[in-house]
Amino acid sequence: MIEFESVSKRFDDGTMAVEDFSLVLPSRQTTVFVGSSGCGKTTLLRMVNRMVEPTSGRVLIDGEDVAGRDKVQLRRSIGYVLQAAGLLPHRKVVDNVATVPVLTGTAKAKAREAAYELLDTVGLDRALGKRYPAQLSGGQQQRVGVARALASDPNILLMDEPFGAVDPLVRADLQVELRRLQQDLGKTVVFVTHDIDEAFLLADQVVILKKGGVVAQAGSPAEILAAPADDFVASFVGADRGKRTLHLRDGDGGGKGRTIVVDGDGRPIGVLADGPADGAR
Amino acid sequence: MLDWTRANLDLVRELTINHVQLAIVPILASFVLSIPLGWLANRNRVLRAVVITGGSLLYTIPSLPLFVILPILIGTRVLDSLNLVVALTIYGVAVMARSAADALASVDRTTVEASTAIGYSPFGRFVRVELPLAGPVLLAGIRVVAVSTIALVSVGVIIGSQNLGYLFSNGKQRGILEEVVVGILMSLLVALVFDVVIVLLGRVLMPWNRPGRAGRKRAGLVADPATGGPAVPAPPKLDKADAGVGGGDA
Known part of the structure; x- marks a missing residue:
């Protein structure tokens, strides 16, 4: 379980990215932060693994304040997938997947073996393991990114617009794949997107954010569709244009x-x- | 020319070996020393200015006075070959520090961020992510340093160093054109061999960057280091190196 307790973030230039944000993200569920750019969704996500430190408030994982955890250890214990995968271009695919286990001291051979199994899990041919990331398509790279995030068997998976850079067909593929994976693995997933359809497709809990990290509405896709909290939400999900009718x-x-x-x-x-x-x- | 070469084969061989030995240490030393300087230059703007300007200033020190001052500064004997090695290292660092700063700055920020986010410690990230990814630009820099150092070694004859530069000065004094020509050709050959070795080392150490790989075009990777493409800064003019070859006339 991840808890945000009246979290605020003011950046050095004075902009308020997030103001007094509180939310509980239940374990083994997918929570999707959705909103336009500047709504603070990525800032919130990056607070979980301390890539961003809140100016005030606390972020708790299973009741423990992340501020008290060693940054490096914390990050190794949390899977992270980002746009364009963020793979290491100088490492073969299999070594990219094995990165975190090797960092935490797993023997290289053993970590590689596990990495090949993870390639199976995310639906990639093992032969791709010997290639470099640049030799893979965007969709394949994204799958490698997911495999890498799963390698240390983390409880939490942070996904920062992971499918934003791939074409719509591949994206649909990856979304279905992620749902299948989530059914099998039951991770606590925090997913950030600006695409409401993607949010509804993947989320157990959708959090629609306005500028400054203000929660416009949080709830299951069904709840949000059935009763949009205000005009902003109705317009954001497309209910006002009859798109959802x-x-x-x-x-x-x-x-x-x-x-x-x-x-x-x-x-x-x-x-x-x-x-x-x-x-x- | 062949006659002269045949008669002096031992001398040429000895001078060449000496030349190579004198060049290797400064090349390696300037590579190693420039990396922390490059790291420093990427901390903030002030440090960057200090490193880059400092490098340029070092490079403007004329070699002759440097040879004279060094023994006083580092306590070596006047004719010690260490003076030459230290002087060449200073010139090497002057060029390479800037290359290293550029090389480290050229590493994709997203990749660096991603490696932080998945749990690299700052030091681990520098050694295992930033340094290897800076490789192609570092390689371009060290190629320039290698060639310029090999040319500069010749200047060492002024302070009694036995290297290929001896063939220039001796050939000129005695009016033996063949000797001068052999000196130039051997210098070029040594420079060429060093360059090829460095490029091959780059291929072995940076297999992801190898030309002709299927994904290269798609990924738009750094241009082939062997030909020095657009992503690699153009080598600075070899003013010192020219002075070095000319030094035989001094």
Whole structure:
């Protein structure tokens, strides 16, 4: 469990990135911070592993103030995935994945073996392990980034717009993959994005932020869609434009067709199934 | 020319070996010494100015006075070859400190941030991330230093050092053109061999940076160090080196 206790951050230039922010991020759940640039979402994420120190307030992991932890040890205990993967260009893929275990003293051979297994986990061919990051596609690099973050088997995974730099098709792929991984591994994930669809897709808890780290609304995607807290949220999730409003329409096919679901503009987006969804939360 | 060379093969060999030995230590020393200076230069703007300006100033010290002053400063005998080695190291550091500062500054900030975020200690990050990634630019710098040092070694004949520069001065005094030509050719050869060795070392030590790798174009990596591409600063003019070769006339 991660707790923010009335956390504020004023940068040296005087800008208030975050002001009096409090929130509980439950264990083994995915919390997504979403908002436009300048809303302080990345600042909040980076406070968890002390890449940013709060000006006031505390960040607690399982009840322990991170300010009391050794920075380097703390960071090694937390998985971190960032945009464009942030891989070390001079290390082979397998060594990139093995970085943190080697730093914490695992024998190189053993760490590499575990790294190859992690390549399987994130759906990469083991043969890619011997290449350098620059020889991989953007999507592959991002998977390596996830594998590296998982290598030390951390309880917490911080993901800073990890899929922002890859094309939409690959992004959709990676999102599905992350959901599968999260179902298997049950990490406490903190995910930052400016894409509300990505937030709804991945989150157990969505936190919509306004400028200065002000929480516009926090809740499950269903809660937010069902009852947007204010006009800002409604506009942010697209509810005000009818983007989220779906209608049922009888399909064609002489009475035999299934009921189809159409969006606010009347464009068909799916069919209505019998019974509840498999993955109903 | 062949006759003269054949008759003096032993002398040429001995001078060449000596020349190489005299050059290696300053090249290695300036490489090693410049790294902490480069690190320092990237701490803040003041330190950067001190290192860069200091380097330029060192480089403007004329070699002859330096040879005269060094024995007094470091307590060596006037004809000690150590004087030459120290003087060449000073010139090497003067060039290399700037290269090292540029090299370390050239390392991608995102990569450095990412390595901090995943748990590198500041020292570990410097040694295992920043230094290797500064490699291509460091390599470009040390190539310049190597060539200029080899040329400068010749000046050492003024203070009694036995190296290829002896062939220039002796050949000139005695009016043997062949001797001068052999001296120049051997200097060039030594410089060429050093350059090739350094480039090959770079290939071995920086395999990720090797030309012809599939991902290079896509990733837009630093240009081939062997040809000195756009990402590598252009070598400074070899004023000292020129003076060094000319020093045979002194």
